[in-house]
Amino acid sequence: MTSPLLVTGGTGTLGRLVVGRLRAAGCEVRVLSRRSRAPGAGVEYVTGDLAKDEGITSAVQGAAVVVHLASDKKGDAEATRNLVRAASAQDRPPHLVYISIVGVDSLSFGYFRSKLASEQIVAGSKLPWTTLRATQFYDLILTGAQKAAKLPVVPVPSGFLVQPVDADEVAARLVDLALGRPSGRVPDMGGPKVSSAAELIQGYLRATHRRRKVLPVRMPGTGPIRAGGLLVPDKPAGPAAGRRTWEEFLAARLR
Ligand SMILES: NC(=O)c1ccc[n+]([C@@H]2O[C@H](COP(=O)([O-])OP(=O)(O)OC[C@H]3O[C@@H](n4cnc5c(N)ncnc54)[C@H](OP(=O)(O)O)[C@@H]3O)[C@@H](O)[C@H]2O)c1
Numbered sequence: 001m002t003s004p005l006l007v008t009g010g011t012g013t014l015g016r017l018v019v020g021r022l023r024a025a026g027c028e029v030r031v032l033s034r035r036s037r038a039p040g041a042g043v044e045y046v047t048g049d050l051a052k053d054e055g056i057t058s059a060v061q062g063a064a065v066v067v068h069l070a071s072d073k074k075g076d077a078e079a080t081r082n083l084v085r086a087a088s089a090q091d092r093p094p095h096l097v098y099i100s101i102v103g104v105d106s107l108s109f110g111y112f113r114s115k116l117a118s119e120q121i122v123a124g125s126k127l128p129w130t131t132l133r134a135t136q137f138y139d140l141i142l143t144g145a146q147k148a149a150k151l152p153v154v155p156v157p158s159g160f161l162v163q164p165v166d167a168d169e170v171a172a173r174l175v176d177l178a179l180g181r182p183s184g185r186v187p188d189m190g191g192p193k194v195s196s197a198a199e200l201i202q203g204y205l206r207a208t209h210r211r212r213k214v215l216p217v218r219m220p221g222t223g224p225i226r227a228g229g230l231l232v233p234d235k236p237a238g239p240a241a242g243r244r245t246w247e248e249f250l251a252a253r254l255r
Helices: 013-024 056-060 077-088 110-124 138-150 167-179 198-209 246-253
Strands: 006-007 029-031 043-047 065-068 097-100 129-134 154-158 213-217
Touching: 006 013, 006 056, 013 029, 013 167, 029 056, 056 077, 056 138, 065 077, 065 167, 077 097, 077 110, 097 110, 097 167, 110 129, 129 167, 138 154, 138 198, 154 198, 198 213, 198 246
Parallel strands: 006 029, 006 065, 029 043, 065 097, 097 129, 154 213
Antiparallel strands: none
16 A cells, blocks of 8 residues: 555554554554654654644545544543544545444443544544444553552452453454455454453462452442443454453563
8 A cells, every 4th residue: 555544543552553563564654643753664653632633634644544543531532523524624535444442332431432422423424434342452451450469459340341352453453454445333342251350350460479369349330341331242253353362461461
């Protein structure tokens, strides 16, 4: 592909993996970041801020595909709206590939609501689009486990059901989607196993040879998560099925 692919959020956990895979596939890559950065091997950085509507036109200029991964805990809808507006004003509007989260339509947390609103902005645009929902990345679970394991007694939200996935497998799927035809909403991607938060923490404690008591704590307002709201509704299959387990991820990461 001769036109560059723009990756928003290309400096983040998922984005770095997507950029690496796009480079390995021989693509020219442009990354939008809020901080100015020197160009890397085959990667051009454009400074801009999606939420403040700054630098987006230069970032999308001439891009055949925009992989939109940028995200802020405060919410993503305004940023997505600004990106869609700039992309739609191009002479040749790009294919917009968006990453969302499994369960955004069944859980009503503010961040999830903003992801659902972003999905709707993408689908309601006149751009050709593809949206993939994924479950929580192992990196996110690891960060939480590392913090929690600093305490002598480790609190875990009781009954939380999750189906975490390896971010690099999500990156591989996104690259396939970005290099393919616009597909609308594609099947949700999740990891190979449904686990409780307590099981994941215990796996981390075992992998790091720590002895801690795990204390399940009932968190108000999380009934939908205990009821499976974060799980892929149908068993993931084909390219939507992550294969790497939590144990394999930990073994590689903690080496
Ligand atoms: N983490 C998970 O478990 C998970 C699960 C499913 C889906 N997702 C989705 O996957 C995406 C990536 O998640 P992640 O955990 O990899 O994110 P992350 O590591 O927190 O990275 C966030 C990225 O967003 C960029 N960004 C934030 N605000 C921006 C703004 N106003 N303008 C431009 N760029 C901005 C940051 O770039 P700079 O700091 O360089 O500006 C950074 O590259 C998100 O859309 C998230 O909702 C995440």
